[in-house]
Amino acid sequence: MSVRQLLVDIHTHCYLPRYAAFLRQRSFAPRIFTRNQEERLLILDDEPLSGRPVGPQYWDRDEKLKFMDLHNIDVSIVSTANPWLDFLDKPSTASQLANELNEDLENYCATSPGVDGFDTMKRLYGFGLLPLIKGIGTEDLLQTVKHITGLPHLKGIIMGTRGIGKGLDDPALEPLWEALSNTKLVVFLHPHYGLGSGAKEAWGDQENGHVLPLAIGFPVETTTAITRLILAGVYDRHPDLKILLAHSGGALPQLSSRIASCISHDPLVSSRLKHDARYYVSRLYYDAVNYGPEEMGFVADVIGRGTAYSSIPGAREDRLVGYKRMLFGTDHPFFPPLGKEAKWASVLENLQAIDEVQRWEKEHKNAVRGGNAIELFGLGHEQGK
Amino acid sequence: MSVRQLLVDIHTHCYLPRYAAFLRQRSFAPRIFTRNQEERLLILDDEPLSGRPVGPQYWDRDEKLKFMDLHNIDVSIVSTANPWLDFLDKPSTASQLANELNEDLENYCATSPGVDGFDTMKRLYGFGLLPLIKGIGTEDLLQTVKHITGLPHLKGIIMGTRGIGKGLDDPALEPLWEALSNTKLVVFLHPHYGLGSGAKEAWGDQENGHVLPLAIGFPVETTTAITRLILAGVYDRHPDLKILLAHSGGALPQLSSRIASCISHDPLVSSRLKHDARYYVSRLYYDAVNYGPEEMGFVADVIGRGTAYSSIPGAREDRLVGYKRMLFGTDHPFFPPLGKEAKWASVLENLQAIDEVQRWEKEHKNAVRGGNAIELFGLGHEQGK
Numbered sequence: 001m002s003v004r005q006l007l008v009d010i011h012t013h014c015y016l017p018r019y020a021a022f023l024r025q026r027s028f029a030p031r032i033f034t035r036n037q038e039e040r041l042l043i044l045d046d047e048p049l050s051g052r053p054v055g056p057q058y059w060d061r062d063e064k065l066k067f068m069d070l071h072n073i074d075v076s077i078v079s080t081a082n083p084w085l086d087f088l089d090k091p092s093t094a095s096q097l098a099n100e101l102n103e104d105l106e107n108y109c110a111t112s113p114g115v116d117g118f119d120t121m122k123r124l125y126g127f128g129l130l131p132l133i134k135g136i137g138t139e140d141l142l143q144t145v146k147h148i149t150g151l152p153h154l155k156g157i158i159m160g161t162r163g164i165g166k167g168l169d170d171p172a173l174e175p176l177w178e179a180l181s182n183t184k185l186v187v188f189l190h191p192h193y194g195l196g197s198g199a200k201e202a203w204g205d206q207e208n209g210h211v212l213p214l215a216i217g218f219p220v221e222t223t224t225a226i227t228r229l230i231l232a233g234v235y236d237r238h239p240d241l242k243i244l245l246a247h248s249g250g251a252l253p254q255l256s257s258r259i260a261s262c263i264s265h266d267p268l269v270s271s272r273l274k275h276d277a278r279y280y281v282s283r284l285y286y287d288a289v290n291y292g293p294e295e296m297g298f299v300a301d302v303i304g305r306g307t308a309y310s311s312i313p314g315a316r317e318d319r320l321v322g323y324k325r326m327l328f329g330t331d332h333p334f335f336p337p338l339g340k341e342a343k344w345a346s347v348l349e350n351l352q353a354i355d356e357v358q359r360w361e362k363e364h365k366n367a368v369r370g371g372n373a374i375e376l377f378g379l380g381h382e383q384g385k
Numbered sequence: 386m387s388v389r390q391l392l393v394d395i396h397t398h399c400y401l402p403r404y405a406a407f408l409r410q411r412s413f414a415p416r417i418f419t420r421n422q423e424e425r426l427l428i429l430d431d432e433p434l435s436g437r438p439v440g441p442q443y444w445d446r447d448e449k450l451k452f453m454d455l456h457n458i459d460v461s462i463v464s465t466a467n468p469w470l471d472f473l474d475k476p477s478t479a480s481q482l483a484n485e486l487n488e489d490l491e492n493y494c495a496t497s498p499g500v501d502g503f504d505t506m507k508r509l510y511g512f513g514l515l516p517l518i519k520g521i522g523t524e525d526l527l528q529t530v531k532h533i534t535g536l537p538h539l540k541g542i543i544m545g546t547r548g549i550g551k552g553l554d555d556p557a558l559e560p561l562w563e564a565l566s567n568t569k570l571v572v573f574l575h576p577h578y579g580l581g582s583g584a585k586e587a588w589g590d591q592e593n594g595h596v597l598p599l600a601i602g603f604p605v606e607t608t609t610a611i612t613r614l615i616l617a618g619v620y621d622r623h624p625d626l627k628i629l630l631a632h633s634g635g636a637l638p639q640l641s642s643r644i645a646s647c648i649s650h651d652p653l654v655s656s657r658l659k660h661d662a663r664y665y666v667s668r669l670y671y672d673a674v675n676y677g678p679e680e681m682g683f684v685a686d687v688i689g690r691g692t693a694y695s696s697i698p699g700a701r702e703d704r705l706v707g708y709k710r711m712l713f714g715t716d717h718p719f720f721p722p723l724g725k726e727a728k729w730a731s732v733l734e735n736l737q738a739i740d741e742v743q744r745w746e747k748e749h750k751n752a753v754r755g756g757n758a759i760e761l762f763g764l765g766h767e768q769g770k
Contacts, residue, residue, distance in 0.1 A: 166589060166590055167589040167590075169589055169590075169591045170589075170590075195580060195583045195587070196583050196586050196587065197582060197583050197586050198580045198581050198582050198583015198584065198586070198587065199583065201581050201582050201583070202580070202581065202583065202606075202609050203609075203613075204551060204552040204554055204555075204613055205551055205552075205555075206554045206613065206616070206617055207653065208613070208616050208651075208653075208654055209651035209653050209654055210647065210650075210651060211612075211616065211644065211647045211648055211651055211654055212609065212612065212613070212616075214643075214647045215612070215640060215643050215644040215646075215647040215648075216605070216608060216609055216612060216636070216640060216644070219636065219639075219640055219643065220601070220605050220636070223601060223636075224587050224588075224597065224601055227596075227597065227600070227601060228588075228589055228591065228593070228597070231591070231593050231596065231597075232591055247643065248639075250636070250639075250640075251601070251604065251605070251608075251635070251636030251639055251640060253639060254604075254633075254635075254636055254638060254639035254675070254680055254683065255600060255601060255604055255635075255636060256677070256680075257675060257676035257677030257679075257680055257734075257738075258599075258600050258604065258632065258675060258676055259596065259600040259601070260676065261600075261676045261720065261730075261731060261734065262595065262596045262599045262600040263596055263600075264730065265595075265720050265723065265731070266593075266594035266595060266596055267723060268592065268593075268594050269593055269594055269596050278677075290639075290642060290643060291642035291643055291645065291646045292641070292642030292663075292690075294642075294683065294686040294687055294690060295639055295641075295642055298639065298679065298683040298686070301679040301683070302679055305677075305679060335646065335650050338650065338652060345646075345649065346646060346650075349642075349646065353642075
C-alpha cells in the first residue's frame with residue numbers, strides 16, 4: 001500500500017485576531033494603522049515604505065487554509081509573526097497576553113479540519129509564545145513553558161533573538177534552556193530586528209525597499225544569535241535542545257568553518273567549548289526556506305559533515321544525513337505574489353529547490369517536504385501528550 | 386614536458402614601513418602602540434582585547450618571503466591591510482600618502498626575487514590604494530588610478546566598503562567605476578568596519594574575543610557592500626568591472642537566492658536591474674578563504690549557476706565553470722599559529738579544503754591554487770603593460 005506523502009509547512013505566520021486588535025490600538029511601531037482605507041502593518045519605526053499592506057491573510061484562519069489548499073500543503077505549524085511580545089514593557093501584561101494567545105492558537109489548531117486519510121492528524125498546529133521581555137521573572141517563563149506543554153496542538157515555541165533583553169547568551173536564560181530541553185518543544189528561532197541600531201549605516205542612502213533588511217539583515221540576526229548561543233556553551237550543557245533556524249540558518253552554514261577557525265585562534269573561547277563549532281551547527285534544524293537548490297544541498301552538506309567535527313570518541317559519521325534536519329516552509333503570508341498569478345512564487349521556488357537538489361533521492365525530498373516535520377513535532381500523536 | 390603548477394596567494398597583507406610609522410604617530414585607532422615592551426595594533430577604538438600584538442610579520446618583506454617559502458607559495462599579491470586611508474580627513478594628505486605607498490609597494494614587488502623556472506615572474510605583486518575618504522575629488526581618485534596603472538607590479542587596488550563616505554552605491558563613484566573598468570586592475574573588496582555602529586548591540590555582553598566581529602561582522606560587511614553595489618546597477622553599467630571579494634564573498638553566495646527573491650518582490654528595485662541577482666553574483670571573483678571543502682564547492686556552484694539567471698538571450702550555460710573565479714589566499718599575517726607548529730593552520734585548512742572539493746578534478750584545483758590568479762592578474766607580463 002502506498003502511503004500519501006504529506007507536505008508540511010513549518011514556517012508560516014499569523015497575527016491572531018487578539019494580537020491584531022492589540023496592534024491596532026498602538027500609536028507607534030509595531031502597529032497596524034489605516035491609510036487611504038488600507039490597513040498597513042508597521043513592524044519597525046524606521047521601516048521603509050511605511051511598512052506593508054495587511055489583510056485577512058494575516059489573521060483569518062480560512063485564508064490560511066485556502067492558501068494551504070492552493071499549494072497542496074497538508075499541515076501547517078503556525079507561529080505568531082514578529083515582533084511577538086518584545087515591545088511590551090510590563091511583565092504581567094506580557095505573561096497574560098502570552099497565555100491568552102497560546103490558548104487562542106491552541107483553539108485555532110484544535111478546531112481545524114483533520115488531514116484526509118490521516119485520522120489523528122489536524123491540518124493546523126502551532127508554535128506558542130513566551131513572555132520574553134526585559135524584567136520578566138524566570139518563574140513566569142517556566143510557567144508559560146508548562147502551560148504550552150499542556151496545550152496538545154502547540155508543538156514548540158517561536159522566539160526572537162533578544163531573550164529578556166540581552167540576547168540568547170544571557171546566563172539568566174539558563175533555567176529556560178533547561179526546561180525546554182526537558183520538553184519535546186521545538187524552539188523556532190526567528191529574526192525581527194535585522195541589524196538593529198546599525199541598520200541605517202549599513203543600508204546607506206539609496207532606496208532599496210525592503211531588500212537589504214529582509215535579505216541580509218534578517219539572516220544575519222539569526223546567524224549572530226545562534227552563534228552567541230553556541231559560544232555561550234548552551235549546546236554543551238543542553239545537547240537535547242531542539243532549535244529550528246528560520247531562513248535555513250541565514251549565513252550560519254556558509255560562515256561555519258570561518259567561525260570554527262576564528263574560535264580555534266581564540267583560546268579564551270575555544271577552551272570553554274567541547275566541540276568544533278561545525279558540530280553544533282549540525283545539531284540544529286533548518287527550515288528549507290532559501291529559494292535555491294544549491295543553497296538547499298549546501299545546508300544539508302554542512303549538517304551532514306557535523307559528526308566529523310565532534311569530539312565524541314567513535315562518533316559515527318554519515319554525511320548524507322543532512323536532509324533529516326531540514327523542513328519545508330513558506331513564510332506565508334509574507335512575500336505574496338505581485339501579479340495576478342494564483343500560486344506564490346516564494347512557495348514554488350522552495351519546492352522546486354528541494355526537488356532539484358542533485359544528491360537527494362525521492363525519499364530525502366519527501367522527508368524535507370513533510371516526513372521530517374511529522375517526526376520532529378510528533379504530529380498526530382496529541383492523545384499521548 | 387610537465388610544467389610546475391604555481392601556488393599564488395592573492396589575499397595577503399602588509400603594513401608597509403611608511404604606513405606602520407604613520408600608525409605609530411597616532412594616539413587613537415587605528416594606531417600601533419607599545420604595551421609591556423610589545424607593539425600592539427588597535428584597528429578599531431572599541432576592539433576587544435586592546436587589539437593584537439604585531440611584529441615584523443606585518444612590515445618586513447623578508448618575513449613575507451619566509452612565510453611563502455614555508456608554505457610553498459610561489460607568488461603573493463600583497464595588499465595593505467585595513468583600514469587603508471579611511472581614517473584620514475585631509476584629501477591632500479590621503480592623496481599624497483596613497484601615491485607614496487603605491488610607489489613603496491611597487492618597489493617592494495619590483496625588487497623581489499623571480500620565481501624559479503618562470504623567467505618573467507616576480508614573487509611579489511601588489512594591490513595599490515586609492516585615497517578614498519570623504520571630500521576627495523573625483524580627479525584625485527582618477528589620477529591615482531592612472532598612477533597605479535603605470536606601476537607595472539601593481540595589478541589591482543584594495544578597497545574598503547565605505548567609498549568616499551557613503552558606500553559603494555554612491556552615485557559620485559560612477560566615474561571611478563568607469564575608469565576602473567577601462568583598466569585591467571582588479572578591485573579587491575575587503576571589510577574593515579564589521580557591523581560598525583551596530584556591533585555593540587549585535588555582539589552582546591559576553592566575552593568572545595574577536596570571534597564575532599571577525600567571523601560574522603567582516604563577512605557581513607562585504608556582503609552588504611557588494612549587494613548595494615549590485616542594487617545600484619553598477620554591474621549593469623560596467624559589466625567588465627573585475628571585483629574580487631574577500632573571504633569568499635562572506636554570506637553573499639548563501640544569501641544570493643534570498644536576495645533575488647526579495648528583489649523580485651520589490652518592483653521598485655527589480656524594474657531597474659537587467660538581470661536576476663544571481664547572475665551578478667556569478668560575475669564576481671572570490672578568494673578561496675573559507676576554511677571548508679563544502680563552502681569551497683558551494684561558492685563554485687553559485688558562480689556556475691549564474692548564467693542560468695542571465696537575461697542575455699542564448700547565454701551559454703556551464704555549471705562547472707565556477708572554479709575559474711576562485712583564487713587561493715591566506716590572509717597572512719592574520720590568524721598566526723598559537724602554538725609552536727611551524728605551518729599555519731589557517732593556510733593548511735584552505736589548501737586542504739581546495740583539495741577535498743569532491744567535484745573538482747586536479748586541473749580545477751590547480752586553477753584555484755594559482756592558475757586563475759596568473760590569468761586574471763596577467764602575472765609575468767609586466768613588460769607589455
